[in-house]
Amino acid sequence: MTHTLTPDAPLADSEISLARALLQMMIRVRVLEEGIERHFLAGEIPGFAHLSIGQEAVAAGVCAALRRDDYIASTHRGHGHTLAKGTAMRAMVAELFARADGMCRGKGGSMHIADFSIGMLGANGVVAGGFGLVAGAALAARLRKTDQVAVCFFGDGATNRGPFHENLNLAAIWNLPALFVLENNHYASTTETSETMKIEDVAIRADGYGIPSQIVDGFDALAVYYAAGEAVERARRGEGPTFIECKTYRVRGHYIGDPERYRTKGEVEAHKSDDPIVRLQARLGPTLSQQEFEELWGTAKSEFADALAFARASAQPETGEAFRGAYEGDRDPETPHGAFAVREEAAFAPFFTEVPSAGTGSAH
C-alpha cells in the first residue's frame, strides 16, 4: 500500500495542458450535475438521482488515463464517470428526462445510464453490481489478447459486500487487467465508514487478495490521474490489477432531496476548501487567467443548455417500447416470446390513460 497524500505541488510546465483538460472535465461534470439537481427539483427528472459534486476529480483523473476502448463500470452515482469516459451530454440528459432519445431510450434513468460505444458498461442500482462486470470485461480483454483495461468505480459502502471480495480475488489470481477505484467519501447513505468498518484505510483489504494498492488524495485530479495512469500501464503490461483508494467527500446529500440528518452542516462546510475545482484552479495559478477559467464554465453551461433543450424537445417513448428489448430478437412477433409480448402490449395498452407526474423521488 503506497500513500501519496502529498500537498499540492507546483505544476511543471509539461503538466499544464493536462491540468487544464482535467479542470475542464471537472467543470463539465459540475455543471451537468448542478443542472440535474435543478431540473430534478423542478420535477422534470423522475426516479432517483445521486450527485458526485465534490468528487469530480476521481472521474476526471481516472478517465483521462483511459482509452476509448477501455471499459468502465459505474455506480448509482455515475454521471461524472460517464461524462468523463466520453459520452455525449445530450443523450445522458435526455435519458434522465426519460425521453425516447435518451441513451437507454428512456428505460434506464440516472441509475442505469450506459454507453457501450465508449466502453461504459453502465451505472448500477445495486451497490457492488459493477465488480463482476469489470472482472468479466477484464477477463474478456485477456482472453481476446487485446490490451484493454477495465475499471470499476465504487464507494466505501460497496466494499462491505460479498461481490467486492469475490471479484477482487478473481482478478488477483487471474492477473486481470483491472483497476479498482474506490471513492471513499466516508459515507454510505446515512452511515459513516467508522460505523461500518473497523479499519482506517479500506486499501488494506487489497492485501488480502495480493493486489497492490495506493491511497491518493481524491480531491487532487492530477494525483488521481497519475495513480490511475501507472495502474493502467501495469494492467496493459499484463501485470494484473491495482486498487486505488481515493479519499474524498460527498458534499451533497446521498440523493437529491436527502434531509441529511446524519451529519452537521458544519461538517459539510469544513470540506468546502477541498473542492477539486478550486484546488486545481489554484494550482494552475497565473497559467490560467480568470477569463479563461470563466470560459471553461461558459462552455460547459452552453453544453448543458444545449443538452437540456435537446432533452426537452425529445418525445416521450411510445408505449410499445415498454414491451420490447428484454430479449434479442423478441421484436419479431414470430418468436414465441415476441408473440407473447405483443399480446401483453395489447392487454394493457387500451387501459393506459394518464401519464403520471414525474414525482420528486422518495428517499433512497
Place this chain on the structure above:
Amino acid sequence: MTHTLTPDAPLADSEISLARALLQMMIRVRVLEEGIERHFLAGEIPGFAHLSIGQEAVAAGVCAALRRDDYIASTHRGHGHTLAKGTAMRAMVAELFARADGMCRGKGGSMHIADFSIGMLGANGVVAGGFGLVAGAALAARLRKTDQVAVCFFGDGATNRGPFHENLNLAAIWNLPALFVLENNHYASTTETSETMKIEDVAIRADGYGIPSQIVDGFDALAVYYAAGEAVERARRGEGPTFIECKTYRVRGHYIGDPERYRTKGEVEAHKSDDPIVRLQARLGPTLSQQEFEELWGTAKSEFADALAFARASAQPETGEAFRGAYEGDRDPETPHGAFAVREEAAFAPFFTEVPSAGTGSAH
C-alpha cells in the same frame, strides 16, 4: 497476526491430563470416521460423506476450549466438530444411516448433522453457510448479555466466498463474541489454495476487518487449544472476534470415493508424519503407556460398535415423516399448510413402492 508454528515442546506436568483428553477425542473422531468410510463403501450410508481424517486436532483443540452452551457452526466436513462439541455417537451414526433415530430423524444426513442440545448449529452443505449463523448466534449472545461464544469452522475454500467477507466485517464492527477457525487444508475439492488465492496466509484477510488473528500448527491439538482458549476468553470479556488459521492437511479424498486426480500419492504420503494423533502420542511420551494408548482406541471402537448396532437396529423413517417438519405447527392438519401437506402425502404415498438402494454417492 501472530505466528505460533513452534516445534512440539515437551509437555509440562499440568498439561498431561488435558493432552490425554485431546488425544482421546481425536481417537474417537478417527475411529468414527474410519467406520463411516467403511460403511459408506459398503453401501450402508447414502448420500455424500466428507472425512476430516488428519484434521482432528482442530475439532478437538477448539471444542475443548468451549462450554456446552457455546455455539459452533460446521461445514460439509463436520463429524469431528460435532463429536468434539459433545454429541452422542449413536444419534450421529443413526443419522448417517438415514434412520428414524438419527439426530435429524434421517432427514439431514452427513452434510446436515446438527445437535442443538449442545449448541451445534449444524453442518452445512453450502460452503460458507456457517458464517451468518455464527455472526447471528454471537449477536444473540451479546443482546441477551450471556457470555456465550460462537465458533465458525470453515475451510480455505470458504474464505473466497462473499459471506466470509460480510460476516467477518459484521462481527468486527459489532465486537461480537465469535471465533473464526480456518482449517486450511490447502485444498478446496480439486483446487489447491495457490490456484484460488494469491496469498500465503489467509489470516492476512482478517486485517481487512480489524480482527486480530493467529496462525497455528493445525496438527498440534494443544496449540490449537491454547489459541482457541485465549480467543474464547477475549470474546467472553467482550473484546470481540478472533481469527485462527490452523495449517493442516486433508489426508483422505475430498469425499469418500474421490479419485484424487489432482494430487500425487507422494504428496499425501509426505504428510503422514503430520498425523495429529501420532504427534500428540509422541509428546505424551512415557506418560502414556502403549497399553493405555491402545485402551483409548479400544474404548472408541466399542463406542462406535455400539453406535453402529444402534443405527442398524433403528427403523427406517415412516413415509409420513417426509411431509412433516418444514414449518412449526404444520403437523396440525387444521392449519392451512398442515391440511395441504397431508394432501400431498396422500397423493404420493400409494405410489411409493421400492426403497431405492443407498447408492455409493456420485462425485461431489
Place this chain on the structure above:
Amino acid sequence: MARTISFTEATLEAMREEMRRDPMVFLMGEDIAKQGGIFGQFKGLPDEFGIERVRDTPISEAALVGAGVGAALAGMRPVVDMHFADFITCSMDELVNQAAKLRYMFGEQCTVPLTLRAPDGITKSAGAQHSQSLENWFVHTPGLEVVIPANARDAKGLLKSAIRSNNPTLYFEHKALFPRKGEVPDDEDFLIPIGKAETMREGGDAAIITYGITVGRALEAAETLERDERIAVRVVNLRSVWPLDYAAIADAVAATHRVVVAHEAVRVGGVGGEIAAFIAEHCFDDLDAPVIRLGAAHVPVPFAPVLQEAMYPKAPAIAAACRDLVRKVR
C-alpha cells in the same frame, strides 16, 4: 375502537408493540436507526429501544439475513429490513438454503423466527432494479411464510403475526402504500392470522382474487363496475400468499363461477398461476368461464413514467377482465 393512521404508522405500531412485549425482538437494516428507514418505517424506534435493538448495518445483505437466521436459531426474533425487496437477490442462499430448510433438515430441532421486511413494487420510476415483486420465488420455497398487506390494517396485523411466527416469514410491503391511511383497531393484541384471506367486498357476478397493492385497484374496479354497469364483483384479499387460503379461493369460485386473478408481480410464473391452476384442478365444475390472470408484462420495469405505467394491471384492466368474463357467460 379504531383510528385512521398511515400504513407506515401501522407498521411502526406493530414493531413498537412487539418490541415492548418481547425483549427478544430486535431490528437490523441499512439506514434504519439514524434515518428511521428510507420510508420512515423505523422512525422513533431507536429512541425508545436503543441502537442495540435497532441496528444500522453495513451494506451486507447476505450477512444480515445470515446473521438473522443465526440469531433466530439462538432464540432471538430478528426483524431484518431489506431496503428494497430487489436486494433479496443478495441473500438468497441464506433465505432459501438456510432459513427455509434448517428446521426440516435438522428434524425439527430448531425454529427460525425471522421476519424479513421487504419494500417492493412499482412506483415513481425507481427502475428495473428497484421495482420488483418477487413473492412467488418464496411461495415456491418450502419452509417460508409469505404475507403481503393491502392496507394499514393488514400492515399492523400481519407484521405482528410475522414477528410472532416461529417460522421464517417474508413481509412484502409495497412502497406506494406507506403514506396511505386506513383504519386500524386499537387492540394491542390485534393480529391477522397467517394463511387466512379476507373477503373485502361481496358480489355474485365474478370474483377478483388478489393481494397487496392490487387489492385497492381491484376494489376500484369493482366499484366502477357496480356503479356503471351493475356488475357485482367479490374481492378477495389473500393477505398471505403462503400458506394460501385455498378454502377462501374455492368459496369465491363456488359463489361467482367467474374468476379474475390479479397481481402486480410479473404474470408469467407468478403466484397467479398457482391460484388459477388450483382452481382449474379443484374447482373445475364450479367454473362457468376461463380464469383470467393479470400481472405485469414479461419485461423488466422500465424507467420512463409512460412506460412504467403501461406494463402492470390497474383498475381499468381489472374491470375490463371482469366485464369480459361476465359478458361471455350472460
Place this chain on the structure above:
Amino acid sequence: MARTISFTEATLEAMREEMRRDPMVFLMGEDIAKQGGIFGQFKGLPDEFGIERVRDTPISEAALVGAGVGAALAGMRPVVDMHFADFITCSMDELVNQAAKLRYMFGEQCTVPLTLRAPDGITKSAGAQHSQSLENWFVHTPGLEVVIPANARDAKGLLKSAIRSNNPTLYFEHKALFPRKGEVPDDEDFLIPIGKAETMREGGDAAIITYGITVGRALEAAETLERDERIAVRVVNLRSVWPLDYAAIADAVAATHRVVVAHEAVRVGGVGGEIAAFIAEHCFDDLDAPVIRLGAAHVPVPFAPVLQEAMYPKAPAIAAACRDLVRKVR
C-alpha cells in the same frame, strides 16, 4: 445418421463443437478443469482447449456469474458451471438484476450471451441443499431463457442453442440423467430451437405436459397405460420452459381435452402453475376435465432414501393421474 451416447457425452460434444466453431466460447466453474466436472461433463476439454478457455475457479459463485455477465458484455460467450443448481442462490443478483435486465435497461445497447449450466434435481440422497429444481424463479424473471433437456438428444441440441443464443440462458440438467444413453444425430449443426416443444408420443385420451427428467417418467406412465389399459396418452416434452411453447400446449389440449402437467420441482408456485393457468384461461372450452398438476411436495428434499422417493411424482403417480382423468369423463 445417429449414434447412441450418454447424456454426458452429448453435452461434451455440444461444448466441443461450439468451442471449435467460435473462439469466443469459454468455460468457468469449480472443479471443471482438473477433475473434468463433478459429473465428468467437462472431461477432456482442457486437453483440447487449454486451461485459459476451461477455467477452474475459486468457490465464488457470485463472481463467476458476475464475471460471466461482464465477459458477455465484452463480446465473449461464457459458459458458467454452477456445480449444483442449488448454488444459484449465491449469484441471484448477478443473474436477476444484472444478466436479465441489462439489455432492456440500457435500451438494447448490449446482449448478454451467457450460458449457465446447472445440474439439478433429486437423486441419491443428496439432501435438501443439493436437490432443488429452481427453474420457475427464472421463468418469472423477464430477460432470461430457460431450457431443460430430457435426454441425450435434447442435451446436445439445447446446449448448442443455449451457447449460440444472444440472451442469458439457463441450462438445467438433471443429475440423474448424466449416465443415461440415447440417440443423438451426427450433424454438427443439429440444434434444438429454444422455445419449441416436442411431442414425444401421440395419444388421444389425455396429454401429459412435462419437461426434463419427468419426460421419461411420463413416457413410462404412458406405456403402462397403453399396454395395460388401452389408454392412449400424448406426451409433450417442453424442452424450453421460457420461452414456453404455448401453441404446443394449446394443441395438446385441443387434441386430448384432458391434461396432466408434471414436473419434479415443487408443485406449489412451480412452472406447472403457469401451464395449467394458461390452459384454464386460453383453452377452457377445449377442456373436458380438471387440469391435474403434479410436482414435488411442499417440503425440502429429505435425506433418507425412503423419504426422498416418497415426495416427488414418478411414473405410477403420473399414470394414476391420467387414469383418474380418463375415468372421470368416459
